Amino acid sequence: MKAFAIVNLKGGVGKTVTAVNLAAILATEYQRRVLLVDCDPQANATQSLLPPGEYNTLAGLLTIPDAYYDDLLYRSSIRGLDVLPADDELRNLDVDLLEGERPRLTALRDLRDAIAEDDAYDVLILDCPPALSPACAAAIAASTDVIIPIKVDAYSVRGMHELTAQIDRLRRIYPDVHIAGCLPTVWYKSDTVEQGEALLRQHAPCKVFRTHIRRSPKVDESTWTGEPVVSWSPRSGAAQDYRAFAEELLGKEGDHGAEV
Numbered sequence: 538m539k540a541f542a543i544v545n546l547k548g549g550v551g552k553t554v555t556a557v558n559l560a561a562i563l564a565t566e567y568q569r570r571v572l573l574v575d576c577d578p579q580a581n582a583t584q585s586l587l588p589p590g591e592y593n594t595l596a597g598l599l600t601i602p603d604a605y606y607d608d609l610l611y612r613s614s615i616r617g618l619d620v621l622p623a624d625d626e627l628r629n630l631d632v633d634l635l636e637g638e639r640p641r642l643t644a645l646r647d648l649r650d651a652i653a654e655d656d657a658y659d660v661l662i663l664d665c666p667p668a669l670s671p672a673c674a675a676a677i678a679a680s681t682d683v684i685i686p687i688k689v690d691a692y693s694v695r696g697m698h699e700l701t702a703q704i705d706r707l708r709r710i711y712p713d714v715h716i717a718g719c720l721p722t723v724w725y726k727s728d729t730v731e732q733g734e735a736l737l738r739q740h741a742p743c744k745v746f747r748t749h750i751r752r753s754p755k756v757d758e759s760t761w762t763g764e765p766v767v768s769w770s771p772r773s774g775a776a777q778d779y780r781a782f783a784e785e786l787l788g789k790e791g792d793h794g795a796e797v
């Protein structure tokens with residue numbers, strides 16, 4: 538079973554938008570059974586996909602030994618897409634760590650294995666926070682493939698080596714984790730962005746996906762509606778690009794795709 542962690546230690550680069558739209562595309566257009574695990578205390582993916590309410594959340598899984606995973610899964614309004622929600626309790630794990638308590642960093646990996654054994658889902662998507670927090674480390678440890686959304690600016694491009702070095706440290710412990718590649722997001726036509734993208738493609742320490750995701754006002758609009766942009770505005774540039782990205786990722790174009 539494939540488990541995609543959507544990771545960047547920088548904020549606001551389109552991690553959640555990528556996680557939610559990739560999850561929606563795989564569920565609705567590829568008929569995969571998808572579980573989106575929200576690992577970010579900001580809980581934007583949870584808020585996008587589930588109505589307001591009281592939920593059992595990831596913080597419980599990371600702190601309670603042998604938590605029963607069925608109690609943490611909720612159906613979204615998108616057929617085939619379930620959510621394991623987050624809430625701001627996840628922030629307490631960072632403090633626990635400072636106080637010497639150890640969150641269960643393998644909890645999500647154990648969840649992935651249990652789900653695979655039960656054949657409960659075809660794919661996991663793990664939306665990470667913009668920090669190498671315990672939840673982010675647990676998500677990377679549980680992943681088979683890391684996808685790095687990146688805005689093409691100098692700081693982000695320079696930050697790529699630092700980010701992949703951090704991921705590599707975790708890969709020493711979990712060698713089955715693989716960096717699938719980085720995905721340029723919030724892309725728009727300008728000399729600066731195009732030159733930045735060319736530099737990224739030349740020097741990135743990992744694969745750069747062929748697809749880039751165009752900046753589109755429909756993305757911001759979709760975040761107000763609780764719908765992914767792929768259904769809110771299917772013909773917008775960003776929606777088209779997310780579909781092309783899913784196709785590239787799944788290897789429908791004959792390269793070494795992820796065969797989800």
Ligand SMILES: Nc1ncnc2c1ncn2[C@@H]1O[C@H](COP(=O)(O)OP(=O)(O)OP(=O)(O)O)[C@@H](O)[C@H]1O
Nearest residue numbers: 548549550551552553554667723751752753756757
């Ligand atoms: N392709 C796009 N076009 C226009 N706006 C976008 C696009 N992708 C993301 N955005 C906007 O950028 C902002 C940040 O997106 P998002 O929340 O997905 O980033 P993030 O990396 O998950 O942030 P954080 O690290 O804070 O969790 C949001 O307001 C979102 O609507």
